[in-house]
Amino acid sequence: MNLTLKIWRQKDSKTKGQMVDYKVTDISEHMSFLEMMDVLNEQLINAGEEPVAFDHDCREGICGMCSMYINGEAHGPDRGVTTCQLHMRMFKDGDTITIEPFRAKAFPVIKDLVVDRSSFDRIQHAGGYISVNTSGNTQDANAIPISKHAADEAMDAATCIGCGACVATCKNSSAMLFVGAKVSQYALLPQGQVEATDRVKNMVAQMDLEGFGNCSNTGACEIECPKGISLENIARMNRELLKATFKG
Amino acid sequence: MSVLDSKVPKGPLKDKWTEYKNHIDLVNPANKRNIDVIVIGTGLAGGSACATLAELGYNVKAFAYQDSPRRAHSIAAQGGINAAKNYQGDGDSTYRLFYDTVKGGDYRSREANVYRLAEVSANIIDQCVAQGVPFARDYGGLLDNRSFGGVLVSRTFYAKGQTGQQLLLGAYSAMNRQIARGKITMHNRHEMLDVVKVDGKARGIIARNLVTGEIERHSAHAVVVASGGYGNVYFLSTNAMGSNATAAWKIHKKGAFFANPCYTQIHPTCIPRSGDYQSKLTLMSESLRNDGRIWVPKNIEDVKAIREGKKKPTDLSEEERDYYLERRYPAFGNLVPRDVASRAAKERCDAGYGVNATGEAVYLDFKSAIERYGKEQAKIQGITNASAQKIYDLGKDIVEAKYGNLFQMYEKIVDENPYETPMMIYPATHYTMGGVWVDYNLMTTVEGLYCIGEANFSDHGANRLGASALMQGLADGYFVLPYTIGNYLSKDIRTGKIPTDSPEFDAAEKEVKDKIDFFINNKGQNSVDYYHKKLGKIMWEKCGMSRNAEGLKQAMTEIKALREDFWKNVKVPGNASEMNPELEKAGRVADFLELGELFAKDALVREESCGGHFREESVELDGEQKGEAKRNDKDFAFVSAWEYKGEPADAVLHKEELEFNDIELKQRSYK
Numbered sequence: 001m002n003l004t005l006k007i008w009r010q011k012d013s014k015t016k017g018q019m020v021d022y023k024v025t026d027i028s029e030h031m032s033f034l035e036m037m038d039v040l041n042e043q044l045i046n047a048g049e050e051p052v053a054f055d056h057d058c059r060e061g062i063c064g065m066c067s068m069y070i071n072g073e074a075h076g077p078d079r080g081v082t083t084c085q086l087h088m089r090m091f092k093d094g095d096t097i098t099i100e101p102f103r104a105k106a107f108p109v110i111k112d113l114v115v116d117r118s119s120f121d122r123i124q125h126a127g128g129y130i131s132v133n134t135s136g137n138t139q140d141a142n143a144i145p146i147s148k149h150a151a152d153e154a155m156d157a158a159t160c161i162g163c164g165a166c167v168a169t170c171k172n173s174s175a176m177l178f179v180g181a182k183v184s185q186y187a188l189l190p191q192g193q194v195e196a197t198d199r200v201k202n203m204v205a206q207m208d209l210e211g212f213g214n215c216s217n218t219g220a221c222e223i224e225c226p227k228g229i230s231l232e233n234i235a236r237m238n239r240e241l242l243k244a245t246f247k248g
Numbered sequence: 249m250s251v252l253d254s255k256v257p258k259g260p261l262k263d264k265w266t267e268y269k270n271h272i273d274l275v276n277p278a279n280k281r282n283i284d285v286i287v288i289g290t291g292l293a294g295g296s297a298c299a300t301l302a303e304l305g306y307n308v309k310a311f312a313y314q315d316s317p318r319r320a321h322s323i324a325a326q327g328g329i330n331a332a333k334n335y336q337g338d339g340d341s342t343y344r345l346f347y348d349t350v351k352g353g354d355y356r357s358r359e360a361n362v363y364r365l366a367e368v369s370a371n372i373i374d375q376c377v378a379q380g381v382p383f384a385r386d387y388g389g390l391l392d393n394r395s396f397g398g399v400l401v402s403r404t405f406y407a408k409g410q411t412g413q414q415l416l417l418g419a420y421s422a423m424n425r426q427i428a429r430g431k432i433t434m435h436n437r438h439e440m441l442d443v444v445k446v447d448g449k450a451r452g453i454i455a456r457n458l459v460t461g462e463i464e465r466h467s468a469h470a471v472v473v474a475s476g477g478y479g480n481v482y483f484l485s486t487n488a489m490g491s492n493a494t495a496a497w498k499i500h501k502k503g504a505f506f507a508n509p510c511y512t513q514i515h516p517t518c519i520p521r522s523g524d525y526q527s528k529l530t531l532m533s534e535s536l537r538n539d540g541r542i543w544v545p546k547n548i549e550d551v552k553a554i555r556e557g558k559k560k561p562t563d564l565s566e567e568e569r570d571y572y573l574e575r576r577y578p579a580f581g582n583l584v585p586r587d588v589a590s591r592a593a594k595e596r597c598d599a600g601y602g603v604n605a606t607g608e609a610v611y612l613d614f615k616s617a618i619e620r621y622g623k624e625q626a627k628i629q630g631i632t633n634a635s636a637q638k639i640y641d642l643g644k645d646i647v648e649a650k651y652g653n654l655f656q657m658y659e660k661i662v663d664e665n666p667y668e669t670p671m672m673i674y675p676a677t678h679y680t681m682g683g684v685w686v687d688y689n690l691m692t693t694v695e696g697l698y699c700i701g702e703a704n705f706s707d708h709g710a711n712r713l714g715a716s717a718l719m720q721g722l723a724d725g726y727f728v729l730p731y732t733i734g735n736y737l738s739k740d741i742r743t744g745k746i747p748t749d750s751p752e753f754d755a756a757e758k759e760v761k762d763k764i765d766f767f768i769n770n771k772g773q774n775s776v777d778y779y780h781k782k783l784g785k786i787m788w789e790k791c792g793m794s795r796n797a798e799g800l801k802q803a804m805t806e807i808k809a810l811r812e813d814f815w816k817n818v819k820v821p822g823n824a825s826e827m828n829p830e831l832e833k834a835g836r837v838a839d840f841l842e843l844g845e846l847f848a849k850d851a852l853v854r855e856e857s858c859g860g861h862f863r864e865e866s867v868e869l870d871g872e873q874k875g876e877a878k879r880n881d882k883d884f885a886f887v888s889a890w891e892y893k894g895e896p897a898d899a900v901l902h903k904e905e906l907e908f909n910d911i912e913l914k915q916r917s918y919k
Contacts (some may be wrong), residue, residue: 025595035527050821057525058488059530060411060486063324087663111826118315118436129421129425130380148386152382152385153380155384
């Protein structure tokens with residue numbers, strides 16, 4: 001198929017960017033979206049132009065590195081996938097595809113489609129861990145039984161890949177789904193209880209400091225999340241925060 | 249005597265590590281504050297090492313090319329992690345895990361290292377649970393296990409099909425705690441481009457800031473390389489796009505010997521290539537072979553009809569199918585080890601029986617499993633005279649519960665429903681057992697320079713068993729290196745901060761900058777990918793699943809010629825002082841173009857078949873094992889450690905003889 005691409009080009013974080021039109025031809029429906037971008041870049045290199053910078057790494061939907069906003073949707077039109085798992089069969093010959101970086105105050109653009117998501121890391125530094133040293137002398141792994149239900153729910157929350165689609169898709173650029181998932185993982189496990197109060201308070205405070213917006217329950221994040229992280233995690237985080245606030 | 253000293257402690261195998269730990273020198277906490285350690289890579293090995301070293305009190309400087317430590321490719325590991333916990337009471341033990349790993353590695357690994365790995369494996373599970381890793385549990389609330397290929401016990405712990413992700417996020421969380429305390433300085437989007445040696449010791453690195461293009465100097469008292477494997481030398485592999493051998497290769501060029509580069513694992517169950525634009529290959533978990541049956545058509549006419557779209561695989565009757573693994577290996581059937589399954593698929597496809605347009609695909613069929621589970625469920629639920637449709641529905645539910653996420657992944661990529669039509673699979677490069685040579689301390693042949701995880705060579709011999717990579721990465725980082733590096737650093741407490749304005753740093757930085765300037769100014773005709781794809785083709789065809797002397801010699805000549813062309817005609821757009829992904833790739837492919845040739849040379853020298861390395865000249869000529877791989881313990885029970893001497897063809901071979909005192913060497917048989 002032949003396509004027209006409208007792509008956000010921006011030299012660096014300080015320079016103003018703009019949309020630029022490109023044409024690609026003979027795109028196979030079996031290609032992934034990023035392989036289509038590879039074709040474009042090879043074409044640009046051969047023509048002596050600068051290729052489009054975009055983040056990507058594992059290309060199997062788990063590293064969370066790829067981050068494009070395609071036709072107004074984070075990771076494009078398919079559901080339950082990252083951009084690297086999006087295939088060209090979702091498009092048809094003659095389509096015009098608009099490709100932008102993830103947009104949020106807390107995700108400044110570095111170059112073209114590459115954004116800086118280190119704000120997510122800083123939220124994790126504020127409390128996304130259990131304080132246990134790697135001595136090898138912790139108690140036996142089976143010493144505390146954990147119900148299958150709690151373990152499965154914790155796993156569902158922990159499956160977050162930290163891509164930031166929830167933030168990009170939210171009209172408030174809220175990171176509540178991301179933070180809620182991490183808070184939930186630990187809140188559901190006995191090992192996470194000791195530091196629960198400080199954890200939720202510190203992570204939420206850092207989230208606000210980074211300039212992420214608040215949640216107004218539209219649920220767009222849950223729909224765009226490539227890993228199907230549930231809104232329930234936001235509710236759980238709010239309960240944890242309320243509990244923590246009463247505890248002082 | 250060989251220049252290689254493995255430094256394996258004396259004494260009985262089971263006491264070596266305990267005795268070693270009891271007698272090493274320690275660094276007191278006040279002195280640790282004055283010691284810096286650089287760690288390259290933040291996957292399971294690097295991430296866990298960073299966290300533990302920082303907890304101990306060292307100042308850690310960590311480097312990752314990704315935008316966060318959490319994105320290292322360990323995250324993509326699906327199946328699980330082995331540990332000799334014996335929670336199932338099925339007779340597992342440290343010795344048995346050790347034995348299985350040595351045997352699975354086709355007797356080409358170092359006994360003492362493997363035993364230590366098995367010994368600390370149980371600690372890993374305790375540690376990860378304490379960190380909040382949500383492993384799968386049974387209804388009693390205790391940890392669940394599954395089994396993997398090549399073993400007779402259930403010792404694999406897992407978190408859905410995302411075990412690597414959960415373990416990496418565990419190590420990442422431990423790192424975060426230390427980053428918050430200021431004990432780890434994290435350098436994201438940075439790439440190490442050389443190691444700096446002062447007085448023969450590793451004392452720092454030259455790194456490029458991948459956002460600004462700035463070249464930076466970082467010093468430390470020791471350098472740890474945990475940069476993963478070199479599978480991308482094949483261009484197409486299950487590795488991440490950015491996975492590279494640059495850190496490992498740069499240290500090789502500065503004196504670290506490179507061991508067994510020809511030991512590569514080609515994984516049998518990956519989604520086949522669909523065209524020339526393909527950028528990577530996706531693994532489908534080995535667990536699928538528990539229930540899937542592998543076949544190709546018996547008659548070449550059916551192959552043609554399928555390729556032309558005139559017939560569908562479901563049109564073929566049982567008699568028209570060749571379940572070649574069940575035919576050749578009746579004892580193990582579809583569950584033969586990875587190397588055997590891969591070669592058998594290649595054999596059928598080379599004979600012309602491949603079932604897709606490229607001729608490189610075989611079927612993995614779940615029809616019998618769906619039927620078997622369906623009948624079982626009908627019985628359990630007391631349904632008599634269940635219709636074929638009812639049986640299918642019941643069976644499908646069970647298969648979906650077991651492999652649902654994998655089936656969905658397959659359908660997203662291939663656009664075919666694997667419940668209704670068999671999956672197509674083909675082998676792909678997955679893991680590299682070879683790597684930087686290290687001694688028992690995990691130190692390379694350069695003093696103060698360590699190498700851990702997939703980047704080193706030590707634990708998997710010529711073939712790695714499933715669920716052992718995660719175990720090794722975390723064992724090295726959490727439990728082994730923190731002890732062994734302390735023993736070395738105890739001699740460095742009076743050294744003081746390492747200055748970065750020395751002539752050694754000047755020289756290393758100049759070398760790095762000159763190379764970058766060359767790439768930017770070369771203005772050739774061909775993109776970096778052009779060379780990478782060509783290299784991958786040579787590697788796959790001549791250094792792939794089966795190798796012969798003539799092909800390997802050709803590979804060496806062709807790679808050398810390709811490398812010379814690369815240095816004349818490569819084209820890198822943009823400039824050096826900005827984010828420039830093409831420039832990053834150019835440096836990595838330049839290193840692959842050297843590594844590939846050494847790989848072929850190593851494969852040429854090893855005139856035996858062992859594990860993932862299959863030499864067509866070394867097969868059983870008669871008897872029950874006719875046509876199977878033939879290992880030669882008399883002449884080749886050694887580790888090949890290569891010393892850099894300029895051109896890869898001039899590399900000098902050093903042999904570390906392997907001694908097996910606690911294990912009897914046997915030929916593997918899966919018939």
